[in-house]
Amino acid sequence: MxxxxxxxxxxxxxxxxxxxxxxxxxxxxxxxxxxxxxxxxxxxxxxxxxxxxxxxxxxxxxxxxxxxxxxxxxxxxxxxxxxxxxxxxxxxxxxxxxxxxxxxxxxxxxxxxxxxxxxxxxxxxxxxxxxxxxxxxxxxxxxxxxxxxxxxxxxxxxxxxxxxxxxxxxxxxxxxxxxxxxxxxxxxxxxxxxxxxxxxxxxxxxxxxxxxxxxxxxxxxxxxxxxxxxxxxxxxxxxxxxxxxxxxxxxxxxxxxxxxxxxxxxxxxxxxxxxxxxxxxxxxxxxxxDGEGATKFITLNIKDAATYQDAKQVANSIANSSLFKTAMYGKDANWGRILCATGYSGVDVDPFKISVALSSAAGEVQLLSNGEPVALDEAKAAVILEEEDLNIELSLGTGGGQECQFWTCDLSHEYVTVNGSYRS
Amino acid sequence: MxxxxxxxxxxxxxxxxxxxxxxxxxxxxxxxxxxxxxxxxxxxxxxxxxxxxxxxxxxxxxxxxxxxxxxxxxxxxxxxxxxxxxxxxxxxxxxxxxxxxxxxxxxxxxxxxxxxxxxxxxxxxxxxxxxxxxxxxxxxxxxxxxxxxxxxxxxxxxxxxxxxxxxxxxxxxxxxxxxxxxxxxxxxxxxxxxxxxxxxxxxxxxxxxxxxxxxxxxxxxxxxxxxxxxxxxxxxxxxxxxxxxxxxxxxxxxxxxxxxxxxxxxxxxxxxxxxxxxxxxxxxxxxxxDGEGATKFITLNIKDAATYQDAKQVANSIANSSLFKTAMYGKDANWGRILCATGYSGVDVDPFKISVALSSAAGEVQLLSNGEPVALDEAKAAVILEEEDLNIELSLGTGGGQECQFWTCDLSHEYVTVNGSYRS
The missing domain is CATH 3.60.70.12 (L-amino peptidase D-ALA esterase/amidase)
Incomplete structure (x- = not known):
């Protein structure tokens, strides 16, 4: 562990x-x-x-x-x-x-x-x-x-x-x-x-x-x-x-x-x-x-959506996934959870057109390209994930070209502590 | 804290x-x-x-x-x-x-x-x-x-x-x-x-x-x-x-x-x-x-909804609220978070008709009655919340009489630990 x-x-x-x-x-x-x-x-x-x-x-x-x-x-x-x-x-x-x-x-x-x-x-x-x-x-x-x-x-x-x-x-x-x-x-x-x-x-x-x-x-x-x-x-x-x-x-x-x-x-x-x-x-x-317990500041760039609303809905779904947020907290390039949250966002996405990249001041790695996993350089990903500020770029590949920027944080032990004792 | x-x-x-x-x-x-x-x-x-x-x-x-x-x-x-x-x-x-x-x-x-x-x-x-x-x-x-x-x-x-x-x-x-x-x-x-x-x-x-x-x-x-x-x-x-x-x-x-x-x-x-x-x-x-990191087993009884779907939607909203779940973990009778999640469930509720009670094997307390807070016996609530199995009964007061039972758990430090290191 x-x-x-x-x-x-x-x-x-x-x-x-x-x-x-x-x-x-x-x-x-x-x-x-x-x-x-x-x-x-x-x-x-x-x-x-x-x-x-x-x-x-x-x-x-x-x-x-x-x-x-x-x-x-x-x-x-x-x-x-x-x-x-x-x-x-x-x-x-x-x-x-x-x-x-x-x-x-x-x-x-x-x-x-x-x-x-x-x-x-x-x-x-x-x-x-x-x-x-x-x-x-x-x-x-x-x-x-x-x-x-x-x-x-x-x-x-x-x-x-x-x-x-x-x-x-x-x-x-x-x-x-x-x-x-x-x-x-x-x-x-x-x-x-x-x-x-x-x-x-x-x-x-x-x-x-x-x-x-x-x-x-x-x-x-x-x-x-x-x-x-x-x-x-x-x-x-x-x-x-x-x-x-x-x-x-x-x-x-x-x-x-x-x-x-x-x-x-x-x-x-x-x-x-x-x-x-x-x-x-x-x-x-x-x-x-200043998100409760936040240790990461994450910018989601959702690109090439059919509409701005679609891009925002996908971003919203990822940003609210507890599994995505705990993975970022754990510095884990578990992009499967990004895909998963995209899939249940309610937007009609084609998994085989989705590409995902992760970057920070320490570099960039491609995680998924048109629905196919890219062999992940775990060492490089680990260095990128050490940074406080992270960027996720996800292209839906619709040809529509619409995009949305969205900001979120991770879900940490401290979030649970703060909210488990709010009235104490 | x-x-x-x-x-x-x-x-x-x-x-x-x-x-x-x-x-x-x-x-x-x-x-x-x-x-x-x-x-x-x-x-x-x-x-x-x-x-x-x-x-x-x-x-x-x-x-x-x-x-x-x-x-x-x-x-x-x-x-x-x-x-x-x-x-x-x-x-x-x-x-x-x-x-x-x-x-x-x-x-x-x-x-x-x-x-x-x-x-x-x-x-x-x-x-x-x-x-x-x-x-x-x-x-x-x-x-x-x-x-x-x-x-x-x-x-x-x-x-x-x-x-x-x-x-x-x-x-x-x-x-x-x-x-x-x-x-x-x-x-x-x-x-x-x-x-x-x-x-x-x-x-x-x-x-x-x-x-x-x-x-x-x-x-x-x-x-x-x-x-x-x-x-x-x-x-x-x-x-x-x-x-x-x-x-x-x-x-x-x-x-x-x-x-x-x-x-x-x-x-x-x-x-x-x-x-x-x-x-x-x-x-x-x-x-x-066996919810990841769960320390509480919570039964939600949503009563007197207009339809079964409404009751289920309210239950779903509460069961997925991180704030409700961390409060249960912290043994905090923070019923405001229950009301809050009911309010954003998407169901057209009337706050002034909602009643909420909390119970377990150790007893029962009324928290809200027709939208008005009931003076809370914190000592009694604390004893109730010590139990592993908790029940929340929430009546929407619509007169429709439809209901739904729903089961969920709390959100704990252990959830974050398990999901922050899943691939490790």
Whole structure:
């Protein structure tokens, strides 16, 4: 039996935490410890916009959705995504499966933050993450909102980092990305953060997170951009097969940087959307980097599919195969499991046209060529598999030429440990 | 962080291995070590019927199916399931994704066993299990078939036990069940065996196995019974989310015990089918008992669904949730994960009508009642969760009254160890 001593050592992930940033104008952020989480950990975060902003969000498709999902949907529905002023987020308790009382608590979070920031009533979004089925300690939360908004919000790098820390659950590092770019001589910035280490599964908004910009974008243009972007970023990652009750990704655009307002027909719409997609992919990949117990970061390149959806479905099937994921953890070039997961993906594949290659910074080996196994150089494969970052390229050989990139991690002993004792 | 020392100790499963049996007449079985597996382990099994028998089989729905699946399908298609004389099975190599050469090897196994037993050419079924993508060492296999069929087959309990051992891969114990029952004054017996510890997933024939009887049953009646039976037994178990390339469950009926031939219209058809279902469930549950790394045996009772399919789909979703399975391993009554998996099952559920209870030999606790959490007695839950056998009862509250029983196991550190080093 192989030994796992080296693989089970947690990787040093501090390199993924930025030490500085380029943040959008007109936002103040921060976090506070309310006592919902143990040991004075940050568990409440707020983002406020100094001017009313456009907002959009995508939510879990789980039929059992949490109270904050319902309440944020209501806010966006009533406002049409116009004049939103804040996002309030808590960790430690998901406020999910909490009945009418839970809905009241989520509404209280929105009204409290709106009141304390002096923005229009019910002009804030709300997100929660943590244990399901327990009521929020709402008194601690409202007290925390008042304290946080009165004196602890700011726009420094450290404020942003704390804001990201305030929504962590089993995350081992805060996920924060920022960047700047220019259109028509105006410099715009974008910043975003996310949480999520387990329960990451595709085909929906997959975790808590937001990205905000100081560009002026209409609510409908922002909504269209967000959906396109999430479908190709947060919906193209998988940590495990579970889909949370609380998943929410929100976007805000407050226009503080000036310039022409971007509508769906604006000449810069697609270019801005491309910037947002690159940004969202970077943020989504951090979630995979921090997959519960992950020791490998795996990029799946599914090529030559008949359609983009087919390519994504095959990627999704492989990324969610426990057998594939444990093989990667065990540094085992067991490509049979890749083929197997391709075969049960539901896509009509021809096994005799499939080719598979494995690569990393240490080299590349062909594993399968048009359905026929290639004699495997096990020594070379072993060296490739020692790397943290691995690439699997699988061609379906349909002649259709469509492709999808997808990111996933391995399944380790540590995943079992983390999830076997989550409430302890 | 909770300690897992007791949970990771493998359970003693020898109590599931019978010490005697009641075997059907007219079958000889056995196994031999051909050297395909290491350390002289049994790796080739044969069942032969002394008289031509009816046969039926269900196979994997994976698009990447193995050579023996194709060849067994061909045999059944050509013969119509009539006059089948044997089943030959090997372990250690799955003969999957092996191209034209693999098909030739599987056909060689069929022709060799048919020749050596003196039965009609191509009147045997073939099954393989083990690593994907490697060619069979066919010379060792054919030599083994000749040696096994010439002198090592028999009908004793020990022969049956060895036959079951010959198809084990990561199984920790041989899975063998036998029983007798009577219709119209005639005593019939049924025996079966199976393998499969990982890659067990529902909605198809889920592993290697067969059950054979000495009752006289027509091929079409046997085929109908087998499909009904497998849908409610082997398709109602889940160990992990993977679906193998090789899954095959076969049935044979040789009529050696005499009595009236059972057709689809015979008065005893349904009663016999019920016997077969009870038998198949017992055999299928052994697969879950031996789930890779399993420390818990979990029965899911999904009640009051609109349809049987809905109930099964919800059960399947829960049984395949890594988060639910790790919680059971960690003895954590984290029912939020049960609700969560119900919500993303694809069934249109109403969260406010769902009720959930947990029970074992140590007692019962209600966890959720019509969507509202019940104050949990954690001490009582902890005692219940100490048991190996756990029951989850989940009512969807639709008023439809349909239900499904489903069996699964937990996800443990040992699962990761076993599957991270399978080829080592």
């Amino acid at each position: 192989r030994k796992f001593s080296s693989a089970t050592t947690l990787l040093n992930k501090s390199r993924f935490v930025p030490t500085s940033g380029s943040y959008p104008q007109g936002y103040n952020v921060g976090a506070i410890a309310t006592g919902v989480k143990k040991a004075d950990a940050l568990d409440l975060s707020v983002l406020s916009s100094t001017v009313p902003a456009s907002a959009a969000a995508v939510f879990t498709t789980n039929k059992v959705f949490a109270a904050p999902v319902q309440v944020s949907r209501d806010v966006l529905s009533k406002t049409g995504g116009k004049d939103i002023g804040a996002i309030v987020m808590n960790s430690g308790c998901a406020n999910a499966v909490t009945g009418e009382g839970g809905l009241k608590d989520a509404r209280t979070m929105v009204s409290q933050v709106s009141h304390d920031l002096g923005i229009a009533p019910e002009s804030a979004l709300v997100m929660s993450t943590g244990v399901i089925g327990q009521r929020l300690q709402i008194d601690k939360i409202t007290k925390g909102i008042t304290e946080l908004t009165s004196s602890k919000l700011g726009s420094s790098h450290n404020h942003w980092l704390e804001c990201a820390k305030g929504i962590m659950t089993t995350d081992t590092f805060p996920k924060l990305v920022s960047k700047s770019f220019e259109f028509d001589g105006v410099k715009y910035s974008m910043a975003g953060l996310s949480k999520g280490a387990g329960m990451i599964c595709p085909n929906m908004a997959t975790l808590l997170g937001f990205f905000v910009t100081d560009a002026p974008i209409t609510p409908s243009a922002l909504n269209k951009m967000l959906k396109y972007t999430v479908d190709r970023s947060f919906n193209c990652i998988a940590v495990d097969t579970d889909m949370s009750t609380n998943d929410t990704i929100a976007a805000m655009a407050n226009g503080a940087a000036g310039g022409e307002t971007i509508t769906e027909d604006h000449k810069n719409f697609e270019a801005f959307q491309a910037e947002m997609l690159a940004f969202a992919r970077e943020l989504a990949q951090l979630v995979v980097r | 909770r300690k897992f020392s007791s949970a990771t100790t493998l359970l003693n499963k020898s109590r599931f291995v019978p010490t005697s049996g009641s075997y059907p007449q007219g079958y000889n079985v056995g196994a031999i070590a051909t050297g395909v597996k290491k350390a002289d382990a049994l790796d080739l099994s044969v069942l032969s019927s002394t008289v031509p028998a009816s046969a039926a089989a269900v196979f994997t729905t994976n698009k990447v199916f193995a050579a023996p699946v194709q060849v067994s399908r061909d045999v059944l298609s050509k013969t119509g399931g009539k006059d089948i004389g044997a089943i030959v099975m090997n372990s250690g190599c799955a003969n999957a994704v092996t191209g034209e050469g693999g098909l030739k090897d599987a056909r060689t196994m069929v022709s060799q066993v048919s020749h050596d037993l003196g039965i009609a050419p191509e009147s045997a079924l073939v099954m393989s299990t083990g690593v994907i993508g490697q060619r069979l060492q066919i010379d060792k296999i054919t030599k083994g078939i000749t040696e096994l069929t010439s002198s090592k087959l028999g009908s004793s309990h020990n022969h049956w036990l060895e036959c079951a051992k010959g198809i084990m891969t990561t199984d920790t114990f041989p899975k063998l069940v036998s029983k007798s029952f009577e219709f119209d004054g005639v005593k019939y017996s049924m025996a079966g065996l199976s393998k499969g510890a990982g890659m067990i997933c529902p909605n198809m024939a889920t592993l290697l196995g067969f059950f054979v009887t000495d009752a006289p049953i027509t091929p079409s009646a046997l085929n109908k019974m087998l499909k009904y039976t497998v849908d409610r037994s082997f398709n109602c178990i889940a160990v992990d989310t993977d679906m193998s390339t090789n899954d095959t469950i076969a049935a044979m009926a040789n009529g050696a015990a005499g009595g009236e031939t059972i057709t689809e219209d015979h008065k005893n058809f349904e009663a016999f089918q019920a016997e077969m279902l009870a038998f198949a469930r017992e055999l299928a549950q052994l697969v879950v008992r």
